[in-house]
Amino acid sequence: MAVRTFIEAIREGLAEEMRRDPAVIVLGEDVGKKGGVFLATDGLWAEFGDDRVIDTPLTESMIVGTSVGAALNGLRPVAEIQFADFIFPAFNQIVSEAARMRYRTVSGATVPMVIRAPFGGGVHGALYHSQSVEAFFAHVPGIKTVVPSTPYDAKGLLRASIRDEDPVLFLEHKKMYRSVRGEVPEGEYTVPIGRAAVRRTGRRLTVVAYGLMVHYALEAAERVAEEGIDCEVVDLRTLRPLDRETLLASVRKTGKCLVVYEDNRFGGYGAEIAAIVAEEAFEYLDGPVSRLAGPDTPAMPYNHVLEEWFMLSPAKIADAIRRLAAY
Amino acid sequence: MTVADQHGSTAASGLAAAYGLVDADLVAMYRTMALARALDERMWVLNRSGRAPFVISGQGHEGAQVGIAWPLRRDHDWVAPFYRSIATCLVAGMTPRELMLAQFARGSDPSSGGRQMPGHYGHAGHHVVSVSSPVATQILHAAGIALAARIRGLDQVAMAIMGEGSSNQGDVHEALNFVAIHRLPFVFVVENNGYAISVPAERELSVRDVADRAAGYGIPGTVVDGTDVLACYAAARDAVDRARRGDGPSMIEAKVTRLTGHSSDDQQTKYRSEAELAETRALDPLPIFRDQLRAAGVLDEVAQLEIDGDVALAVEDATAFAEAEPDPDPATGVDHVFADRSSNEPPPPWHPAPREGAR
Structure with missing residues (x-):
């Protein structure tokens, strides 16, 4: 088995899901040519192009709100919030819209989408690049909250999240991106959501x-x-x-x-x-x-x-x- | 959404021909407006007689709503409406029975199964995005729908509709910037009735016309008279055509009037004078369009009476049908949280079982 860093596992998971399913798109700030500020999406723009790897303006509500709309119209967006600290402008779109769409339409309209966000401290990020935001969202019925701790789980849970029929908030501890390594098998596997x-x-x-x-x-x-x-x-x-x-x-x-x-x-x-x-x-x-x-x-x-x-x-x-x- | 094909009637008065329509289209537009109005009025009666706790109204907006939604392709294009969009939803294909099921919040209500307040319509099959109460969120959904249409290679147009009060929200700026950058197939419609609940336009807008803001995004912005149904139609047709042929988004602002209070819980005489309210009644699009069609010879008294009769029957039927439908079963209250019920939080295991018949 190959050894991967936490962020390499995420990048591979994204790329493999995008190859598998043309409905998967990635959008967020600097996710394109730059490959994301942490390089989680590095290489995706070169492989999948402008249509499927979309650099957005600095507008978190738009990143999540358009993902809701794109999911309503048949895509499976993977939105990146650059730092979890910046997710709050999108709070309304996540809590009032993404998490409630299924309930308020009695499953007539659903939003399979993933919101990835680096969270957590210990990286000299101070007040606005260190926060843990999980309590705000785990409180909300209708959205799943996933926090992997190993490269194996990061890849397997990301795959499961992208394939899930409900919105998933996927929180990645940024201090682990390069400090945590682990074995990641070649090929197809998923880790089921909801299992400790x-x-x-x-x-x-x-x-x-x-x-x-x-x-x-x-x-x-x-x-x-x-x-x-x-x-x-x-x-x-x-x-x-x-x-x-x-x-x-x-x-x-x-x-x-x-x-x-x-x-x-x-x-x-x-x-x-x-x-x-x-x-x-x-x-x-x-x-x-x-x-x-x-x-x-x-x-x-x-x-x-x-x-x-x-x-x-x-x-x-x-x-x-x-x-x-x-x- | 022209009706010429359905009815085979291709008679076109000068009025209809001027807009590329046939007379049957104009009659159908009028019928839809009249139906929306009659349903809306019945909803107020239901509220005031204690049979429905809440109503929110589209009265005064129907001309703009019908004219602007008319160029959309039903079940193909998408519309993200707001809580006054009763006529829009009829044009999109929702039936009077479906709207009344929402008003009574019945279990079979296709909008939300009785989960949402009345007026919060939605219909997946007709591509009507579910309305929520936090205003303006839907503009981003429509932007995302347009983005998906572009990526998937579909020739769909997404239309977002809201009031001028909602147009001040930050989501509007974020959406218009994005759809303009990507020249998405998108139409933004503002129904400007001059009030955000009680706050008049001069206290909620820094400009007289919301459409002026379109220039800030480099997209066309048009102001239309919401009592001129065919002007609304023409503006929307241009915007929808432009979007569909890949020339990008645009904005339409229809000046309309709000004939009722904000909702059944609002007393608008507290902040609007009797004189002003009398003026608004002169801007009711329904008699204005009716008179226009009468003058053009498209509608005669017999046809009008026939429409009035049809509308009255439809309202009776929808009301009786919806009122007789059962309430949602409380046992379904935990359904539709997630795709799979096993993802729900279980109730605490030691709680006593609910009493028999308890709700």
Whole structure:
């Protein structure tokens, strides 16, 4: 199997889906000749041309709104929002339009489309190039939210997202683009939306994470393993629809649950995980369902000391594991 | 959408011939306007008699709506309308029964299965994009539809329609810039009735004519009198033809009047004077078009009475039919969230089962 970086896997997934299905188009800011600011679409314009790889003006609402229209008229658009931080001008088109079209037409009109957006911090991106936006969208019925953590999943889940009949928000942690490598098989495969993966098995405590935090959690689990704390790490992979079975099976086995997310804590996606575990695994719990998340500041600050203060790390996660394990 | 082929009648008065139409077209246009008006008026009666919680009206807009939608090819071109587009939806092929099913929010309502407020029409088969309440979003959908038509090599035209109040939204700028850059087969229609709910045009527009803004995108912008149905038709035909032959988008602004309050929940006498309201009634496109057709000899009293009778029957039939249809089944409330019901959030497992008959 070939080894690919996270972003190479995404690029290959896009190219292969575009070759497979002429209805797939890509649109966004700088996605054409430049190949995207992160080079996720590099080479696509040369292969597929102006019609299918469309450089748009700096207009996020238009990028999503025209994708909705193009999907209504038979295409499968893959829209790129250059940074997840800039998705908010499109919030209305995503929440009021894309996510509701099926419901409000009783499936008469549907919008199979993907919105790709790099999210997350730790790259000196400050307030407006670091945000985690998943909580805003995972809240909304009618749109799926996918957050892969490995190159294999990135490619397989992107393929599944493009083929899905509903809109999918596909969040890519930008710090992983070149720092995470992994094996990606040649040829056709997909990873189903809505299935979590147990990345590490253990009996003492369950750590629930997604995106970059999966890698940090695995590193933290290795550290505490040396101290005799045996952790299980669940990678959610899809935030909505959520794989409750895998989540609950793990917590019912370990009796303790630490939810790790990079976004600020209050009202974050991890709060929903904590609520579900409390509701549905209460009798199995041997300690408080705990959240480790970013501080409740409006966004991530720039200065490297402040950024490190904001970001989670394997060390911070290991500390939280120790505290919960000792409860 | 000419009717000459359907009826085989090719008689053309001077009036019809001046627009490349036959008399049967003009009569059909008038009939559609009259039908839209009568349905709309019935919806208000239903509201005021407690049989429908809400109505939003197209009264005063029908001339512009019928004239402008007439050149579209039914079930081929696309229209992204707004919540006053009752006559537009009739031209696009929706039936009085379908519109009344939306008014009563019945389970069989093809627009939304009773999920949306009345007036939020949509019909996939007729290429009518589902109307939502956040205004102007549909212009981007129409832009995307036009983009898809171009990419797929289809000769479709996409038309987006809204009021002048909505035309101030940012999505309008983003859409017009994009369709103009790519010279997409797109027509933007503004039905300017002078009010955004209660706010008059001089407080919501920096220019007198929204069409002036077309120049900023390098596309043609035309102002038409919304009481002149055939002028609306001619402007739209030019715009649709231009779009279809690949010469790019354009804008049409029809000056219309709003004969009713914003909706059944609005009392427009609070912000419009009696004198002004009396003036608006003189700008009602329905009697103006009727008189024009009478003067041209296209419509005589017998034909007019026949149309009035047909329209009254259609309204009765649609009302009785829709009112008798069942409400949606609450068990279907969680349908159509995703393609696959297994993607829905399950209810919490420990919640008590709903009481028998509870809704």
